[in-house]
Amino acid sequence: MTRRIADLDVPLPALEQQVAALVARQREQLADEQATRSAARLRAFLAPSPNTTPKEAQR
Numbered sequence: 001m002t003r004r005i006a007d008l009d010v011p012l013p014a015l016e017q018q019v020a021a022l023v024a025r026q027r028e029q030l031a032d033e034q035a036t037r038s039a040a041r042l043r044a045f046l047a048p049s050p051n052t053t054p055k056e057a058q059r
Helices: 012-046
Strands: none
Touching: none
């Protein structure tokens, strides 16, 4: 019982759709990671220095 290889192949449009979905998920994940890192940098930049007085931190 052998089957032709052509019967086992994934149709090209289906394969292209799967690849496009994978690329979209990867791009979304990368954007989320970059946004998280950017937010952390911004919080660190805006955080009061440990050497500031409470009055200075309120400015």
